[in-house]
Amino acid sequence: MSSKILIIGACGQIGTELTAKLREIHGVDNVIASDINTRKLDLVNSGPFEIIDAKNFNAIKDCCKNHNIDTVYLMAALLSATGEKYPMEAWDLNMNSLFHVLNLAKGGNIKKIFWPSSIAVFGPTTPRENTPQHTICEPTTVYGITKQVGERWCEYYNNKYGVDVRSIRYPGIISHKAMPGGGTTDYAVEIYHEAIKNGSYECFLSENTSLPMMFMEDAIKATINLMEAPSEQLTIRSAYNLSAISFTPKDIFESIKNHLPDFEITYNPDFRQAIADSWPSSIDDSVARKDWNWKESFNLEAMTTVMLKELKKKYNP
Ligand code: SER
DSSP states (O other): OOOOEEEETTTSHHHHHHHHHHHHHHOGGGEEEEESSOOOHHHHTTSOEEEOOTTOHHHHHHHHHHTTOOEEEEOOOOOHHHHHHSHHHHHHHHHHHHHHHHHHHHTTSOSEEEOOEEGGGOOTTSOOTTBOSSOOOOOOSHHHHHHHHHHHHHHHHHHHHOOEEEOEEEOEEEOSSSOOOSOSTTHHHHHHHHHHHTSEEEESSOTTOOEEEEEHHHHHHHHHHHHHSOGGGOOOSSOEEOOSEEEOHHHHHHHHHTTOTTOEEEEOOOTHHHHHHTSOSSBOOHHHHHHHOOOOOOOHHHHHHHHHHHHHHHHOO
Protein backbone atom coordinates (compact mmCIF):
# COMPACT_ATOMS: atom_id res chain seq x y z
CA MET A 1 0.00 0.00 0.00
CA SER A 2 1.32 3.43 -0.94
CA SER A 3 1.94 6.05 1.75
CA LYS A 4 -0.31 9.03 2.15
CA ILE A 5 2.00 11.99 2.49
CA LEU A 6 1.66 15.60 3.69
CA ILE A 7 4.35 18.14 2.81
CA ILE A 8 4.31 21.25 4.99
CA GLY A 9 6.12 24.18 3.36
CA ALA A 10 5.72 22.69 -0.12
CA CYS A 11 6.20 26.04 -1.91
CA GLY A 12 9.76 26.51 -0.60
CA GLN A 13 13.03 25.70 -2.37
CA ILE A 14 13.23 22.05 -1.31
CA GLY A 15 9.47 21.51 -0.86
CA THR A 16 8.76 22.31 -4.50
CA GLU A 17 11.02 19.59 -5.86
CA LEU A 18 10.28 17.12 -3.10
CA THR A 19 6.57 17.37 -3.87
CA ALA A 20 7.16 16.65 -7.55
CA LYS A 21 9.42 13.66 -6.82
CA LEU A 22 7.14 12.14 -4.17
CA ARG A 23 4.16 12.47 -6.54
CA GLU A 24 6.16 10.65 -9.21
CA ILE A 25 6.81 7.82 -6.75
CA HIS A 26 3.51 7.60 -4.83
CA GLY A 27 0.99 9.11 -7.29
CA VAL A 28 -0.30 12.69 -7.37
CA ASP A 29 -3.34 12.06 -5.18
CA ASN A 30 -1.30 10.43 -2.42
CA VAL A 31 0.84 13.53 -1.84
CA ILE A 32 -0.86 16.56 -0.29
CA ALA A 33 1.13 19.77 -0.71
CA SER A 34 0.59 22.57 1.81
CA ASP A 35 1.93 26.01 2.54
CA ILE A 36 0.91 29.14 4.38
CA ASN A 37 -0.31 30.72 1.14
CA THR A 38 -0.75 29.98 -2.56
CA ARG A 39 2.31 31.93 -3.73
CA LYS A 40 3.44 29.20 -6.15
CA LEU A 41 0.54 28.72 -8.48
CA ASP A 42 2.08 26.00 -10.63
CA LEU A 43 2.60 23.86 -7.53
CA VAL A 44 -0.84 24.70 -6.14
CA ASN A 45 -2.42 23.59 -9.43
CA SER A 46 -0.31 20.45 -9.83
CA GLY A 47 -2.29 18.28 -7.37
CA PRO A 48 -3.99 18.30 -3.95
CA PHE A 49 -3.08 21.46 -2.02
CA GLU A 50 -4.10 22.79 1.41
CA ILE A 51 -3.36 26.12 3.06
CA ILE A 52 -1.69 25.30 6.39
CA ASP A 53 0.12 27.56 8.84
CA ALA A 54 2.77 25.23 10.27
CA LYS A 55 2.35 26.93 13.66
CA ASN A 56 -1.29 25.81 13.83
CA PHE A 57 -1.53 22.36 15.46
CA ASN A 58 -5.22 21.88 14.65
CA ALA A 59 -4.75 22.78 10.99
CA ILE A 60 -2.07 20.08 10.64
CA LYS A 61 -4.07 17.57 12.68
CA ASP A 62 -7.28 18.13 10.69
CA CYS A 63 -5.48 17.82 7.38
CA CYS A 64 -3.82 14.56 8.50
CA LYS A 65 -7.18 13.20 9.61
CA ASN A 66 -9.11 14.29 6.51
CA HIS A 67 -6.55 12.78 4.14
CA ASN A 68 -5.53 9.71 6.21
CA ILE A 69 -1.94 10.94 6.24
CA ASP A 70 0.71 8.55 7.58
CA THR A 71 3.89 10.46 6.69
CA VAL A 72 4.73 14.16 7.13
CA TYR A 73 7.64 16.08 5.60
CA LEU A 74 7.97 19.29 7.63
CA MET A 75 9.85 21.65 5.31
CA ALA A 76 8.61 25.02 6.67
CA ALA A 77 11.30 27.06 8.46
CA LEU A 78 12.90 30.47 8.75
CA LEU A 79 16.54 30.10 7.64
CA SER A 80 19.78 31.51 9.03
CA ALA A 81 19.85 35.05 7.62
CA THR A 82 16.12 35.75 8.10
CA GLY A 83 16.30 34.20 11.56
CA GLU A 84 18.87 36.81 12.63
CA LYS A 85 16.43 39.55 11.59
CA TYR A 86 13.40 37.95 13.23
CA PRO A 87 14.73 35.77 16.08
CA MET A 88 11.47 35.22 17.95
CA GLU A 89 9.55 34.42 14.74
CA ALA A 90 12.25 31.89 13.78
CA TRP A 91 12.06 30.25 17.19
CA ASP A 92 8.26 30.22 17.11
CA LEU A 93 7.92 28.71 13.64
CA ASN A 94 10.87 26.31 13.71
CA MET A 95 10.18 24.86 17.15
CA ASN A 96 6.39 24.82 17.36
CA SER A 97 5.90 23.25 13.93
CA LEU A 98 8.29 20.47 14.96
CA PHE A 99 6.48 19.86 18.26
CA HIS A 100 3.17 19.72 16.39
CA VAL A 101 4.25 16.88 14.12
CA LEU A 102 6.20 15.07 16.87
CA ASN A 103 3.10 15.17 19.10
CA LEU A 104 0.86 13.96 16.27
CA ALA A 105 3.17 10.96 15.85
CA LYS A 106 3.34 10.38 19.61
CA GLY A 107 -0.47 10.36 19.68
CA GLY A 108 -0.56 7.75 16.90
CA ASN A 109 -2.06 10.13 14.31
CA ILE A 110 0.86 9.73 11.89
CA LYS A 111 3.58 7.08 11.53
CA LYS A 112 6.66 8.74 10.08
CA ILE A 113 8.24 12.21 10.00
CA PHE A 114 10.96 13.86 7.96
CA TRP A 115 12.34 17.05 9.50
CA PRO A 116 15.39 18.77 8.04
CA SER A 117 18.29 19.85 10.22
CA SER A 118 21.26 21.81 8.90
CA ILE A 119 25.01 22.44 9.01
CA ALA A 120 23.87 25.47 11.06
CA VAL A 121 23.86 23.23 14.19
CA PHE A 122 27.65 23.66 14.14
CA GLY A 123 29.49 26.74 15.38
CA PRO A 124 32.92 28.33 15.74
CA THR A 125 34.09 25.73 18.29
CA THR A 126 33.25 22.80 15.97
CA PRO A 127 36.17 21.23 14.04
CA ARG A 128 35.80 22.94 10.62
CA GLU A 129 37.35 20.33 8.35
CA ASN A 130 35.67 16.99 7.84
CA THR A 131 33.29 17.77 10.72
CA PRO A 132 32.39 14.50 12.49
CA GLN A 133 28.85 13.21 13.07
CA HIS A 134 29.26 13.52 16.84
CA THR A 135 31.09 16.71 17.77
CA ILE A 136 30.81 20.08 19.51
CA CYS A 137 27.63 21.92 18.47
CA GLU A 138 27.59 25.49 19.76
CA PRO A 139 25.65 27.36 17.06
CA THR A 140 25.70 31.17 16.99
CA THR A 141 22.52 31.76 14.96
CA VAL A 142 18.91 31.50 16.10
CA TYR A 143 18.30 29.17 13.16
CA GLY A 144 21.19 26.94 14.27
CA ILE A 145 19.88 26.91 17.84
CA THR A 146 16.42 25.82 16.65
CA LYS A 147 17.96 23.03 14.57
CA GLN A 148 20.23 21.84 17.38
CA VAL A 149 17.39 21.83 19.91
CA GLY A 150 15.10 20.22 17.33
CA GLU A 151 17.60 17.40 16.85
CA ARG A 152 17.61 16.75 20.60
CA TRP A 153 13.80 16.61 20.65
CA CYS A 154 13.70 14.26 17.64
CA GLU A 155 16.05 11.87 19.38
CA TYR A 156 14.07 12.20 22.63
CA TYR A 157 10.74 11.43 20.93
CA ASN A 158 12.31 8.45 19.21
CA ASN A 159 13.85 7.11 22.45
CA LYS A 160 10.92 7.80 24.75
CA TYR A 161 7.89 7.33 22.52
CA GLY A 162 9.20 5.31 19.58
CA VAL A 163 8.41 8.11 17.10
CA ASP A 164 9.87 7.29 13.68
CA VAL A 165 11.46 10.65 12.90
CA ARG A 166 14.33 10.97 10.44
CA SER A 167 16.56 13.91 9.70
CA ILE A 168 19.50 15.17 7.67
CA ARG A 169 21.84 18.10 8.34
CA TYR A 170 21.45 19.64 4.91
CA PRO A 171 24.35 21.64 3.53
CA GLY A 172 23.58 24.60 1.20
CA ILE A 173 21.23 23.36 -1.52
CA ILE A 174 21.54 24.54 -5.13
CA SER A 175 18.64 24.33 -7.55
CA HIS A 176 17.19 26.05 -10.61
CA LYS A 177 13.45 25.77 -9.89
CA ALA A 178 12.35 27.60 -6.70
CA MET A 179 14.67 30.21 -5.17
CA PRO A 180 16.00 29.67 -1.65
CA GLY A 181 14.80 32.21 0.89
CA GLY A 182 16.86 33.87 3.58
CA GLY A 183 19.85 31.55 3.91
CA THR A 184 23.60 32.17 4.10
CA THR A 185 24.30 29.70 1.30
CA ASP A 186 21.84 31.44 -1.09
CA TYR A 187 24.72 33.11 -2.96
CA ALA A 188 25.48 29.78 -4.64
CA VAL A 189 22.06 29.88 -6.32
CA GLU A 190 21.91 33.64 -7.02
CA ILE A 191 25.28 33.54 -8.76
CA TYR A 192 23.97 31.27 -11.56
CA HIS A 193 20.87 33.44 -12.12
CA GLU A 194 22.94 36.64 -12.26
CA ALA A 195 25.51 35.02 -14.56
CA ILE A 196 22.79 34.29 -17.10
CA LYS A 197 20.74 37.47 -16.59
CA ASN A 198 23.46 40.12 -16.14
CA GLY A 199 26.89 38.57 -16.74
CA SER A 200 28.07 39.76 -13.33
CA TYR A 201 27.46 39.08 -9.62
CA GLU A 202 28.21 40.88 -6.36
CA CYS A 203 28.79 38.16 -3.76
CA PHE A 204 27.85 38.71 -0.10
CA LEU A 205 30.55 36.27 1.08
CA SER A 206 34.31 36.66 0.61
CA GLU A 207 36.05 34.74 -2.15
CA ASN A 208 37.70 32.05 -0.03
CA THR A 209 34.74 31.11 2.19
CA SER A 210 34.43 27.35 1.80
CA LEU A 211 31.06 25.80 2.70
CA PRO A 212 29.46 22.36 2.25
CA MET A 213 26.94 22.37 -0.62
CA MET A 214 24.80 19.95 -2.62
CA PHE A 215 22.83 19.91 -5.88
CA MET A 216 19.06 19.59 -5.38
CA GLU A 217 18.81 16.26 -7.19
CA ASP A 218 21.21 14.77 -4.65
CA ALA A 219 19.34 16.37 -1.73
CA ILE A 220 16.03 14.90 -2.89
CA LYS A 221 17.62 11.50 -3.48
CA ALA A 222 19.13 11.55 0.04
CA THR A 223 15.84 12.56 1.63
CA ILE A 224 13.86 9.81 -0.08
CA ASN A 225 16.55 7.17 0.49
CA LEU A 226 16.64 7.98 4.19
CA MET A 227 12.84 7.81 4.42
CA GLU A 228 12.76 4.48 2.60
CA ALA A 229 15.57 2.89 4.65
CA PRO A 230 14.49 0.10 7.05
CA SER A 231 14.10 1.56 10.51
CA GLU A 232 16.47 -0.94 12.13
CA GLN A 233 19.34 0.22 9.88
CA LEU A 234 19.22 3.76 11.27
CA THR A 235 21.67 4.51 14.09
CA ILE A 236 21.08 8.28 14.19
CA ARG A 237 17.76 9.71 15.32
CA SER A 238 18.99 13.27 15.79
CA ALA A 239 20.18 14.13 12.24
CA TYR A 240 22.66 12.62 9.80
CA ASN A 241 25.68 14.55 8.54
CA LEU A 242 25.46 14.68 4.75
CA SER A 243 27.95 15.99 2.24
CA ALA A 244 28.53 16.18 -1.48
CA ILE A 245 30.70 19.13 -2.54
CA SER A 246 32.56 21.89 -0.70
CA PHE A 247 33.51 25.04 -2.61
CA THR A 248 34.23 28.75 -2.24
CA PRO A 249 32.64 31.67 -4.14
CA LYS A 250 35.88 31.79 -6.17
CA ASP A 251 35.55 28.08 -7.12
CA ILE A 252 31.96 28.46 -8.30
CA PHE A 253 32.85 31.68 -10.16
CA GLU A 254 35.62 29.86 -12.02
CA SER A 255 33.38 26.93 -12.82
CA ILE A 256 30.81 29.33 -14.36
CA LYS A 257 33.53 31.27 -16.17
CA ASN A 258 34.58 28.07 -17.98
CA HIS A 259 31.16 28.22 -19.67
CA LEU A 260 30.71 32.02 -19.77
CA PRO A 261 34.18 33.56 -20.24
CA ASP A 262 32.94 37.19 -19.79
CA PHE A 263 31.32 36.53 -16.40
CA GLU A 264 32.55 38.91 -13.67
CA ILE A 265 32.37 38.82 -9.87
CA THR A 266 32.92 41.33 -7.05
CA TYR A 267 32.93 40.56 -3.32
CA ASN A 268 31.10 42.65 -0.76
CA PRO A 269 30.69 40.57 2.43
CA ASP A 270 27.80 41.53 4.74
CA PHE A 271 26.48 40.15 8.06
CA ARG A 272 26.17 36.69 6.50
CA GLN A 273 29.99 36.40 6.39
CA ALA A 274 30.12 35.90 10.17
CA ILE A 275 27.50 33.14 9.90
CA ALA A 276 29.42 31.40 7.13
CA ASP A 277 32.67 31.70 9.11
CA SER A 278 31.03 29.85 12.02
CA TRP A 279 30.08 26.84 9.89
CA PRO A 280 32.19 23.86 8.74
CA SER A 281 33.96 23.90 5.40
CA SER A 282 33.56 20.15 4.88
CA ILE A 283 31.55 17.35 6.48
CA ASP A 284 32.28 13.73 7.39
CA ASP A 285 29.13 11.84 6.38
CA SER A 286 30.49 8.30 6.72
CA VAL A 287 27.63 7.25 9.04
CA ALA A 288 25.01 8.12 6.39
CA ARG A 289 27.09 6.27 3.78
CA LYS A 290 27.23 3.20 6.01
CA ASP A 291 23.67 3.19 7.40
CA TRP A 292 21.68 3.86 4.23
CA ASN A 293 24.24 3.77 1.41
CA TRP A 294 24.31 7.51 0.76
CA LYS A 295 26.37 8.58 -2.22
CA GLU A 296 26.19 11.86 -4.14
CA SER A 297 26.07 12.02 -7.94
CA PHE A 298 26.93 15.68 -8.68
CA ASN A 299 30.25 17.46 -8.35
CA LEU A 300 30.70 21.21 -8.97
CA GLU A 301 31.29 20.86 -12.71
CA ALA A 302 28.29 18.58 -13.30
CA MET A 303 26.09 20.92 -11.27
CA THR A 304 27.26 24.05 -13.12
CA THR A 305 26.55 22.42 -16.48
CA VAL A 306 22.94 21.60 -15.50
CA MET A 307 22.31 24.93 -13.74
CA LEU A 308 23.47 27.01 -16.70
CA LYS A 309 21.61 24.88 -19.22
CA GLU A 310 18.32 25.08 -17.29
CA LEU A 311 18.59 28.78 -16.47
CA LYS A 312 19.39 29.64 -20.09
CA LYS A 313 16.10 27.95 -21.04
CA LYS A 314 14.30 29.86 -18.30
CA TYR A 315 15.60 33.32 -19.16
CA ASN A 316 16.01 32.95 -22.98
CA PRO A 317 13.31 30.44 -23.94
N1 SER B 1 20.96 26.87 3.60
C1 SER B 1 20.77 27.13 5.00
C2 SER B 1 21.11 28.53 5.34
O1 SER B 1 21.97 29.08 4.69
C3 SER B 1 21.63 26.20 5.81
O2 SER B 1 20.86 25.15 6.24
O3 SER B 1 20.55 29.07 6.24
